[in-house]
Amino acid sequence: MRTLNVELGDRSYPIFIGHGIRQQKALFDDAIHGKQVMIVTNTTVADLYLEAMVSMLSIDYKVDTCILPDGEVYKTLDTYGIIMTSLLEAKHNRTTTVIALGGGVVGDMAGFAAATYQRGVPFIQVPTTLLSQVDSSVGGKTGVNHPLGKNMIGAFYQPQAVIIDTDTLSSLPLRELSAGMAEVIKYGLICDVPFFDWLEAEMPVLMALNNDKISEAIYRSCVAKAHVVSQDEREGGIRAILNLGHTFGHAIETQMGYGNWLHGEAVAVGCVLAVDLSWRMGHLTDSDVARAVALFEAAKLPVLPPVTMTVAHFIERMALDKKVLDGSLRLVLLASLGDALVTSEFPMAYFTATLVDALDASLQATLT
Ligand code: NAD
Ligand code: GLY
Numbered sequence: 051m052r053t054l055n056v057e058l059g060d061r062s063y064p065i066f067i068g069h070g071i072r073q074q075k076a077l078f079d080d081a082i083h084g085k086q087v088m089i090v091t092n093t094t095v096a097d098l099y100l101e102a103m104v105s106m107l108s109i110d111y112k113v114d115t116c117i118l119p120d121g122e123v124y125k126t127l128d129t130y131g132i133i134m135t136s137l138l139e140a141k142h143n144r145t146t147t148v149i150a151l152g153g154g155v156v157g158d159m160a161g162f163a164a165a166t167y168q169r170g171v172p173f174i175q176v177p178t179t180l181l182s183q184v185d186s187s188v189g190g191k192t193g194v195n196h197p198l199g200k201n202m203i204g205a206f207y208q209p210q211a212v213i214i215d216t217d218t219l220s221s222l223p224l225r226e227l228s229a230g231m232a233e234v235i236k237y238g239l240i241c242d243v244p245f246f247d248w249l250e251a252e253m254p255v256l257m258a259l260n261n262d263k264i265s266e267a268i269y270r271s272c273v274a275k276a277h278v279v280s281q282d283e284r285e286g287g288i289r290a291i292l293n294l295g296h297t298f299g300h301a302i303e304t305q306m307g308y309g310n311w312l313h314g315e316a317v318a319v320g321c322v323l324a325v326d327l328s329w330r331m332g333h334l335t336d337s338d339v340a341r342a343v344a345l346f347e348a349a350k351l352p353v354l355p356p357v358t359m360t361v362a363h364f365i366e367r368m369a370l371d372k373k374v375l376d377g378s379l380r381l382v383l384l385a386s387l388g389d390a391l392v393t394s395e396f397p398m399a400y401f402t403a404t405l406v407d408a409l410d411a412s413l414q415a416t417l418t
Contacts, residue, residue, distance in 0.1 A: 052269050056188060057280040058208060065188060065212040065272050067265060072099065072176055072215035075106050081174045081211035084145025087111045090133055090160035091151040092120040095178055098221055099151060103176075114140040118156065122309040125155045125195045127203065133163035147172045147210070153179035153226075154186035154313065158201070161192030165207030175209045178218040180230025180264075181314050184237075184271035187212045189279040189292075195308060199370045200300040206284050214272075216265050224350070227257065229314025231349035232295075234267050236321060237274040239342060240291045243388035245270050250341065253348040291390035294382040295320030298355075301367035306356055318351035323404055328384040330400040338387045354412040361405045 051068030066077055087107055091100055096117045107113045116136035118129055137146065148171060150160035157175050164173035175187035193204015219227065231253075238246030248270075249256070255263050275292065282289040299320030302311050325342045328334045346353050355364075368379055378394040381401075385391045 052265070054269070054273060054276060056208070056276040058283055061190075061208045061283075063209055063211050065214065065276065067183075067214045067268055067272065068216065069261065070215060070217050071213055072218065073102060073106055074213075075109070077211065077213050078107060078149075078174065079110070081172070081209075082111065082147045083172050083210075084143075084147065085111055086140075086142050086146040087113045087149060088116060088133075088137055088140065088142055088146055089113065089149045089151055090116045090118065090136075090156060090163065092118045092156050094120045095152040095156065099178065099218065103149075103151060114142070118159070120155075122155055122195070122303075122313070123307075125159060125308070127194055130159055130163055130194050133160065134167060137163070137167050142167070142171075144168045144171060147174060149174045149176060150187075150209075151176045151178065152182070153177065154182040157182050157187050158192050158204070159194055161190070161207055161209065162194060162204055165192055165205040170207070172210045173207075175212045177212065177214060179222060180219060180227055180268075181233055182230075183214045183216075183219075183268050184230060185233040185275060185292075187214070188272055188275045189289075190283065198304075199367075200303055200308075202370075202372075208283075212272075214268060216261060216268065219259060219264065224257075225312065226314075227259070228350045229312040231256070232314035232318040232321065232346065232351055234271050235342075235345055235349065236292075236294050236317065237271050238345075239321060239325070239384060239387065240294050240382070240390035241274055241278070241388060242270070245274075246341075246345070246388065250345055250348075253345065257349065287392075290380070290392045291382055294384075294390055295322075295324050297368050297371045297379070297381055298323045298364065300371065301364050302355060302359065304367050305359055305363050311356065315352050318346045318349075319353060319355050319408075322346060322353045323355070323408055324381065324383055326408065327381070327396060327400055327404045330404060331383070331396060333383065333385050334387065338384075341387075354415060355405075355408050357409070357412045357416050359409065361402060361409065364405055 177187035299316035
C-alpha cells in the first residue's frame, strides 16, 4: 500500500492506494469518529461492493446504507435530498460518518450531504472509478448539478481519508476507464512532462489494467492533485489549472444532456481544444499538439466535439463557467507542455477559430 497526505493544516488527510484495501478495517477505524456510519453508494456499485463493506464495519458500528440511482443525470438536489432523508430516518446525529462508495457522482453528492447534514459531519471517500481515484475524491470539491450548469451548487469540504482500492477497477467498463484516463493525462499536460512522457510509453499497458502501472498512474496523479490543492484549497488561484479542458468540457456535458457524454470524454475534447488554442497563441509546437491528441486517442477517448454543437452553444454555455470573473471568460491554457496558465487574455478570433476548425473536423469525420 502507498500513502500520501493532502497537507491542509487541521484539515489534512491521508490518501491510501493499494490492492484490496477497501477491506482493511483499520483504515476506516482511524477515520470514523463516532459509532454511526452511513454508506452512500448507487445501485451498480452496491451490487458489487456494498455487502462486504457492511459486514466488515457492522462488527463495530451501526451501519446504514443509502443506495442512489446510478447516473450523472441523478446528480441533483432531489437525489441529495434522498441522502438527507436516509440520514434523518435512521436517526444519524452529528457524530455519524458518511462513507462515499462509488465514482465521482456518488462522491460529490455524498460529500455535499456530509458538508451540510447538521452543518457538517465527517466523511470518507472510497472511490471506485479511475476518474474518482485520480481526481474527484481528492481536494474536497463536493456538489450537484443544476439544469443550467455543471456542479453549480456545492461546497468545499474535505474528507477524513481517501481509501483507493485498485481492485475495484477490474469491474469498470472500458469506456469508464478511458474517461478516467482523461484526467490522468491532464496532470501530465498541466504540470508534469516526465509523467506525460511515461504515459505515452505505458498507455497500452495501462489500458490493459496492469496493476503496478495503474497504481503508479493513480499515485502520481494524486501527488499532483494533492500538491496543487495544498497550495490553494478554495481555488483562489493556482487550483484553477486542474480545470484544463473543463470549461469546454462542461459546455459539452451540459449541451448534450448530462450522462450522454461522460465527464472524462468531454474533458478529453476540452483539453484538445485548449491545446489547440494554446498552439494558435504560439505557446505549443505542432509536435506538442500531435502528441497530446495521440495520447488521448491511445486512451480510446474522443478528440473532436459533438457534431451537433455550434460555436454559439459553446459560447453560451461557457459564459456560465465558475471561472468567469467580472463578465470575462477565463480559460486554462498551456504556456508550454507541462506548464498551465489561467488567463482571459486570448484573442477572440483564435478562440472562435479553434471551435470552428474542430467542429468542421467533427463534421468531416462523420461524413467519411
Ligand atoms: P460515475 O460516478 O458516474 O461512475 C461511472 C459509472 O461507473 C457509473 O455507472 C458507476 O455506477 C459505475 N461504477 C463505479 N464504480 C464502478 C466499478 N468499480 N465497477 C463497475 N462500475 C462502476 O462517474 P465518474 O467518472 O466516476 O465521476 C464523474 C463525476 O465526477 C462528474 O459528476 C464530475 O463532475 C465529477 N468530478 C468531480 C471532481 C471533484 O473535484 N469533485 C473532479 C472531477 C470530476
Ligand atoms: N477537478 C478540479 C479540482 O478539483 O479543482
